[in-house]
Amino acid sequence: MIEQYVWDLQEADETQVAVVGGKGAHLGGLSRIEGVRVPGGFCVTTDAFRRIMAEAPSVGDRLDQLSRLAPDDREAIRALSARIRRTIEGIAPPDDLAAAITRALARFGRQAAYAVRSSATAEDLPTASFAGQQDSYLNVVGPEAVLRHISRCWASLFTERAVTYRRRNGIDDRTVRMAVVVQRMVLPHASGVLFTADPVTGNRKTATVEAGLGLGEALVSGLVNPDVHQVRQGEIVARSVAVERRAVRALPDGGTRESVSGRRREQPALTDAQVLRLVELGRRIEAHFGSPQDIEWCLADEDFQIVQSRPITTLFPVPERDDQENHVYVSVGHGQMMTDPMKSLGLSVWQLTAMAPMHTAGGRLFVDVTRRLASPASRAGLLDTMGRGDPLMRDALETVLDHDGFVPSLPDAGPGGPPAGGAPAPVETDPAVVTELIERSRASVAALERDIRTKSGPELFDFLLDAFEEHKRALGDPLSLQAIMAGMEATWWLNDKLSEWLGEKNAADTLTLSAPGNITSEMGLALLDVADVIRPWPEVVAFLRDVEDEGFLDELAKLAGGAEARDAIEAYLDRYGMRCAGEIDLTRPRWRERPSTLLPVILDNVRIFEPGAAERRFEQGRQQARKKEQDVLSRLRALPDGDRKADETARMIDRVRTFIGYREYPKYGIVSRYFVYKQALLEEAERLVRADVLSEKEDIFHLTFQELHDVARSQRVDDRLIRRRKEAFRSYHALTPPRVLTSDGEAVTGAYRRDDAPVGALVGLPVSAGTVEGRARVVLDMAEADLEAGDILVTTFTDPSWSPLFVGITGLVTEVGGQMTHGAVIAREYGLPAVVGVERATRLIRDGQRIRVHGTEGYVEILP
Numbered sequence: 018m019i020e021q022y023v024w025d026l027q028e029a030d031e032t033q034v035a036v037v038g039g040k041g042a043h044l045g046g047l048s049r050i051e052g053v054r055v056p057g058g059f060c061v062t063t064d065a066f067r068r069i070m071a072e073a074p075s076v077g078d079r080l081d082q083l084s085r086l087a088p089d090d091r092e093a094i095r096a097l098s099a100r101i102r103r104t105i106e107g108i109a110p111p112d113d114l115a116a117a118i119t120r121a122l123a124r125f126g127r128q129a130a131y132a133v134r135s136s137a138t139a140e141d142l143p144t145a146s147f148a149g150q151q152d153s154y155l156n157v158v159g160p161e162a163v164l165r166h167i168s169r170c171w172a173s174l175f176t177e178r179a180v181t182y183r184r185r186n187g188i189d190d191r192t193v194r195m196a197v198v199v200q201r202m203v204l205p206h207a208s209g210v211l212f213t214a215d216p217v218t219g220n221r222k223t224a225t226v227e228a229g230l231g232l233g234e235a236l237v238s239g240l241v242n243p244d245v246h247q248v249r250q251g252e253i254v255a256r257s258v259a260v261e262r263r264a265v266r267a268l269p270d271g272g273t274r275e276s277v278s279g280r281r282r283e284q285p286a287l288t289d290a291q292v293l294r295l296v297e298l299g300r301r302i303e304a305h306f307g308s309p310q311d312i313e314w315c316l317a318d319e320d321f322q323i324v325q326s327r328p329i330t331t332l333f334p335v336p337e338r339d340d341q342e343n344h345v346y347v348s349v350g351h352g353q354m355m356t357d358p359m360k361s362l363g364l365s366v367w368q369l370t371a372m373a374p375m376h377t378a379g380g381r382l383f384v385d386v387t388r389r390l391a392s393p394a395s396r397a398g399l400l401d402t403m404g405r406g407d408p409l410m411r412d413a414l415e416t417v418l419d420h421d422g423f424v425p426s427l428p429d430a431g432p433g434g435p436p437a438g439g440a441p442a443p444v445e446t447d448p449a450v451v452t453e454l455i456e457r458s459r460a461s462v463a464a465l466e467r468d469i470r471t472k473s474g475p476e477l478f479d480f481l482l483d484a485f486e487e488h489k490r491a492l493g494d495p496l497s498l499q500a501i502m503a504g505m506e507a508t509w510w511l512n513d514k515l516s517e518w519l520g521e522k523n524a525a526d527t528l529t530l531s532a533p534g535n536i537t538s539e540m541g542l543a544l545l546d547v548a549d550v551i552r553p554w555p556e557v558v559a560f561l562r563d564v565e566d567e568g569f570l571d572e573l574a575k576l577a578g579g580a581e582a583r584d585a586i587e588a589y590l591d592r593y594g595m596r597c598a599g600e601i602d603l604t605r606p607r608w609r610e611r612p613s614t615l616l617p618v619i620l621d622n623v624r625i626f627e628p629g630a631a632e633r634r635f636e637q638g639r640q641q642a643r644k645k646e647q648d649v650l651s652r653l654r655a656l657p658d659g660d661r662k663a664d665e666t667a668r669m670i671d672r673v674r675t676f677i678g679y680r681e682y683p684k685y686g687i688v689s690r691y692f693v694y695k696q697a698l699l700e701e702a703e704r705l706v707r708a709d710v711l712s713e714k715e716d717i718f719h720l721t722f723q724e725l726h727d728v729a730r731s732q733r734v735d736d737r738l739i740r741r742r743k744e745a746f747r748s749y750h751a752l753t754p755p756r757v758l759t760s761d762g763e764a765v766t767g768a769y770r771r772d773d774a775p776v777g778a779l780v781g782l783p784v785s786a787g788t789v790e791g792r793a794r795v796v797l798d799m800a801e802a803d804l805e806a807g808d809i810l811v812t813t814f815t816d817p818s819w820s821p822l823f824v825g826i827t828g829l830v831t832e833v834g835g836q837m838t839h840g841a842v843i844a845r846e847y848g849l850p851a852v853v854g855v856e857r858a859t860r861l862i863r864d865g866q867r868i869r870v871h872g873t874e875g876y877v878e879i880l881p
Contacts, residue, residue, distance in 0.1 A: 022065040023117045026058050026198070031306070036062050038136030038196035043306075043326050050305050053298065054322045058131070058200030059121040063138060065114055066171055066195045072108050076101055080191050088184040095177045102172035110164055118167065119160050121199070130156045130202035132324070133166040135173050139183065139193045151179055151195070155232060156202055163199060170197045203322050205315035207286040208232055209243055212329060213299045214309035214762060219332050219755075221309060221762035224248045224296045228286040229259070244285045248296045258285045287316065295321055302326050309762075333752050335762045336376035336383055343423050344760035345390055345414070346383035349375060351407065351756050354816040354838050355599045356381070358749035361742055363602035365721035366694065370488045370687075380749035383758060390418065391427040405509065406835035408782060409767035409854055413757035416765050423759070444499040446672045451534055451679045454497050458686040461491055465690060469697050477701055478726040481694060488690055497683060504676035505837055507669050514669075518662055519652055522873050526786040526845045527645040528670055531638030534678035536685045537839060538846040540593050541820040544615070545631035548622035550585040554578025558623060561616050570612065586612065586619075595692035598799050598818045603691045604718040608818075614800045618821045625806050625825050634824065638848055646670050680842060684817060701729060710734055719743055766856070774876040779855050779862070782834065783875030784841035787850035789828040790880070795864040796822075809870055811862050815840035823847050828870040830877055832858045844872075852877055 029037045029045025037045065041060040048055040070076055079101050086093050110118070119127075135151035152173035154166045173179065174195040183190060209228035214221045227243035242259040287295070295314060298321060303310050309332055313325040336346055349367075350356040358380025359367070367382060368375045375382045389395040396418075404411035418424055444450055465484055472480045491497075508525045515524040551557055556576045561569070570586060573579035594609030608614055622630075646667075653663040702714035710732050711717070717725050719742035720734075728734045755764035774780050794808045799819055804810070809828035812819075817839045823829070829844050834853025844851035850872030858877070862868060867880040 022062055022068075022114050023121045024060045024062055025121075026055065026060060026200070029060060034138055035194070036064070036196070038063065038138050038194070038198075039327070040134060040136035040325060041196050041198050042136075044198060044200075044324075046305065047302065047323050047326055050301060053302060054320060056132075056200040056203050056322055056324060057125055058198060059125075060136065061118060061167055061197040061199065063194035063196050065110075065197075066174075068111070068114065069105065069108050069168075069171055072111075073104050076104055077191075079104075083180065083190055088181065091177070091181075094180055098175045098177050098180050101175040105172040105175070106168050108168070110168070115164055118164060118199075122160055122163060125201055128159060130158050130204075131163055132198075132200045132202055133157050133163060133170060134198040134200070135170040136196040136198045137174055137179075137193055138196075139188050151176065167197045167199070171195050200324070203315040203317050203324065205232065205317045205322075206230070208313070208315040209286070211295055211299045211312040211314055212309070213296075213303040213312070214329060214332055215247070216311075216329060216331065219762045219764040220759075221332075221335065222249055223254070224299060226287070226292050226295060228292075230286050244287070246285075246287070246292045248292065251293065253289055253292060256285070291316065291321075298323075330748075330751075332762060333755060333758065333764050334378040335758065335760060336378040336385075338376075338760060342760070343387065343425070344385050345387045345417050345424060346376060346378075346758045346760075347386050347403075347410065347414070348754050348756050348758070349382035349384060350754055351410065351833050352835070352838065353601050354814045354833060354840060355601050356754050356814055356833055357599050357602075358746060358752075359599075359602040360604040360718040360746055361721050362698070362718045362725065363604045365723065366485075366603045366691070367601060369482075369485045369722060370492075370690075372489060372492055378758070379752045379754060380746060381754045386414075387424060388427070390414065390424045393426075406837055407756070407854060408769060409856075410756045410835075411767070412770065413755075413765040413767035416767065417757060417759060417763075423761075442499070444496065444503055444676075446503075446668070446675050448533075448675055450496065450500055451676065451682075454494070454500060454679065455534075455682060457494070458491065458682065458689075461487065462686065462689045462693070465693050469693060472697065473701060473704065475726070475730050477697060478722075478729060481697070481722075484690075484694070488687075491686065492683065500676050500679050501683070504673060504678075504680050507673035508677065508837075510669050511666070511673060514662075514666065515649060518656060519649065521649070523783060523786040524645070524649060525673060526872075527848070528642055528649075529673055529677050529845055530642040530645075530848050531635050532642075532674045532678045532846065535681050535842075535846055536678075537681040537817045537820050538678075538843050540596070540817070541822075541824045541843070541847070542631040542635060543589055543593070544618060544821040545622050545626060545634075545824055547585045547589050548619055548626065549628045549630075551578075551582045551619065552623045552628065554582060557582045558620065561620060564613050564616055567611055567613055586615075589615075595688050596818045598816065600688050600691070600816060600818055603695050604715075607692055607695075609692070615821070617800060617802055618825075621802070621804055621825055622821075625804075630824070634847075638846070641848065642674070677842075680837070681817065681839065684839070688817075698725070701725075705729070705732075705734075708732060712736070719746065774874070775878065778876040778878050779830075779858060780876050781830070781852040781855035781858075782836070783851075783872055784834065784836055784853050785829070785844035785849055785851035786873040787828075787848070788869065788871050788873065789850045790867065790869040791827050793830070793862050793864065793866045793868045794826075795859050795862060797859065809868060811858055811864075811868075813859055815843075817843075823849060828872070829853075830855055830858050830862070830868070830870060832856060 024037060026044050027048050029041050031042050031046045034042045037060040044055055047053050079097055083097050132155050134153040137151055152170055157163050157166050174193060180190060207228055207230055212225040215223040215225055226246040229241050229243045244259050245257045246253055247255040299312055302312060309329045310326045311329045312323060315322045315324060338344060364377050364382060373384055375384055386399060389399045400411050400414060403414060469480060511525040511528060512523055515521040554577060557578050560576055570583050573583040590609050590612060595607055597605050597607045599605045650663045650667060653659050653666055656662060698717060699714055702711060702717045705711040706714050710728065711734060716739050719739045755766055757765040769780050771780065791807045791809045793811045794804055795811045796802045797812060799822060802822055804825050807827050810822060810826045811830045814831055814833040820843050823843055826849065829840060829849050829851035831840055831853045832855055834840050841851060841853055850870045852870055852872055852875055855877060862879060869878040869880060
């Protein structure tokens with residue numbers, strides 16, 4: 018069979034990435050769009066690249082070496098990739114391949130000027146653009162020069178930046194091939210880039226045109242500042258004209274040069290009419306490819322030619338909707354302390370068990386709050402609730418409300434107003450209420466565990482749908498909601514009144530120390546007790562340091578003290594084994610499934626603490642709270658009308674200590690039920706694997722609950738769907754979810770709008786009072802934490818599974834969080850100064866730096 022090494026660009030389309038690479042496929046697709054001009058040319062296919070690679074077997078060995086390097090070993094990657102490039106550039110194209118390329122050049126002009134451009138199979142993808150990762154060359158003249166630059170393009174598949182980019186996107190170097198696009202050069206009057214969505218805000222209705230004189234190379238390389246035009250609904254809504262004197266021009270004999278004009282440029286590179294015509298062309302291209310595009314264009318002889326179009330992969334996706342109305346979405350992950358992407362099964366089960374309708378985008382969950390914002394009464398309540406929890410969320414919503422006409426205005430009586438019956442009636446301050454609620458939850462989970470055991474196949478899914486309704490009934494239990502609100506409202510009352518009467522900031526932080534019944538803080542203290550059992554046995558400690566698999570509990574019993582250690586860990590897992598990082602995603606591995614996750618924390622506790630630390634710590638917190646209560650009440654009685662104020666405050670302190678611990682229990686109940694659901698679904702997945710329906714049981718994580726139900730009924734699965742979902746899930750890790758997202762795609766993060774912090778300080782939300790100075794430990798994965806006494810934990814977010822780490826730190830800084838989120842509640846419970854909602858904290862604070870956390874004022878200082 019004769020392989021086809023050269024394709025005309027017009028023969029290619031988007032389905033042929035494997036043959037012509039991403040750029041070639043997109044250019045082929047562009048050439049088929051009515052009214053879109055693409056410079057003529059051809060593509061040297063991946064078959065040619067494969068043949069060149071076969072000429073150099075040593076490259077395969079070096080790729081094996083490359084695959085074994087750590088992604089952050091930049092020096093080794095740089096050296097090895099350079100050797101691979103030199104080898105490829107040293108291989109002369111075989112005669113028949115060179116002849117095929119030369120014949121193609123003859124069709125367009127042997128001595129014409131060409132652009133020679135890399136087109137990798139992992140390039141211009143919907144989830145990874147690879148923009149600028151491989152090399153391209155302009156104004157290449159003559160067959161010998163074209164052939165030489167084709168070799169350079171092949172070699173550029175292994176630039177250090179391309180190799181690193183592939184690593185970050187989970188792409189194996191050995192699976193990628195390189196095609197090369199060769200096109201007639203366009204000698205433009207102007208060129209630039211068109212984004213069919215605003216690349217900064219994400220707004221899909223705002224296009225941005227960047228334009229400069231001459232070749233686009235001047236813009237890409239940063240030699241000039243471009244003119245920038247923003248276009249919305251057929252009108253130019255903003256513009257800035259760069260006062261530049263530089264341009265890159267093509268030379269007659271090949272190559273390019275930078276030219277400098279002797280006078281300042283006062284006219285824009287494009288007229289208004291040309292800007293609008295270009296945007297209309299971009300909308301046509303966007304419609305063809307089905308997603309916002311990053312388009313490179315040239316203007317020559319008053320006509321636009323398109324030289325590249327790729328997806329804008331940095332935009333956060335917009336939830337799908339079935340109307341054309343405006344919508345405002347609020348992130349669920351920011352409230353749940355889990356902004357990582359979730360897999361399809363996790364998303365769908367959360368949707369099926371949630372109390373409000375939820376939408377998905379980018380592997381995250383969002384709630385549509387448009388109608389609540391539209392009514393003045395419900396808007397005020399929503400903004401107040403959001404503002405108490407997360408000021409950035411409130412500011413983001415107010416920013417959207419400032420967009421004239423985006424949120425419709427409804428009368429107070431319209432949809433989205435307060436629920437019928439108003440707020441729940443207050444509950445009596447009685448510890449028996451909490452006892453009853455906990456018993457109800459335990460009984461509900463026990464009934465679920467008992468009844469699900471006999472269910473399988475389609476019957477299991479019918480049972481689970483009923484179980485989800487019971488799940489929602491438990492979440493919506495009026496008494497439970499009353500108890501939660503009682504604790505929160507008492508906290509707010511104490512902070513507001515004691516600030517007004519005594520000038521005390523966040524007094525409730527101390528008054529709630531060691532409040533009874535907090536399942537999450539008890540979880541952290543209980544791991545200290547596990548460490549107490551293990552500490553006396555050196556052989557056990559040494560064994561646990563070297564654990565490499567999840568079967569270690571069975572091996573422990575062979576060691577002196579091992580049986581006691583195993584029983585202590587097992588008892589802990591019986592009570593808390595359903596928990597894990599990112600636990601709202603049912604697909605995440607639980608501690609019971611992966612108990613080794615706990616070992617670094619247990620070993621830190623063994624090393625850092627003395628026996629009995631849990632009891633001492635709890636009692637110390639209780640005494641601090643009691644002392645604070647006596648101090649506050651004494652000072653209040655000295656005020657005018659002091660007895661009344663003190664009596665009210667004493668009742669509120671009793672109320673907050675009765676109910677604030679229960680705030681954590683409903684989440685524990687949710688996660689307990691989730692683990693039961695997961696175990697049953699995995700057993701069903703194992704049956705499907707045995708029946709050769711699924712390749713592996715974890716494939717179910719990439720199906721929605723309804724899709725999995727259909728698979729159980731039909732005994733058939735769409736393997737391509739699972740592959741697409743896996744690829745999409747990988748890509749979602751590169752996206753940062755916004756607090757607020759509009760249906761136009763605008764991502765709004767919010768701002769604190771305060772000026773009371775020192776210059777250079779990182780501003781956030783104060784959630785746990787006090788000031789502490791220490792070493793910052795930037796930890797992104799709980800399993801990799803390596804903490805010493807006195808360290809300050811800096812991370813993206815902390816859900817309840819991080820609580821065991823809190824017993825060994827002195828302060829907390831997170832990027833996500835609010836007053837009543839889990840990390841804040843447990844920080845107050847343990848008396849840790851904490852500031853949350855610090856944007857980009859894990860990037861602005863380096864691991865090991867000394868920092869000072871101002872938990873009362875809400876900012877962090879980086880110390881010299």
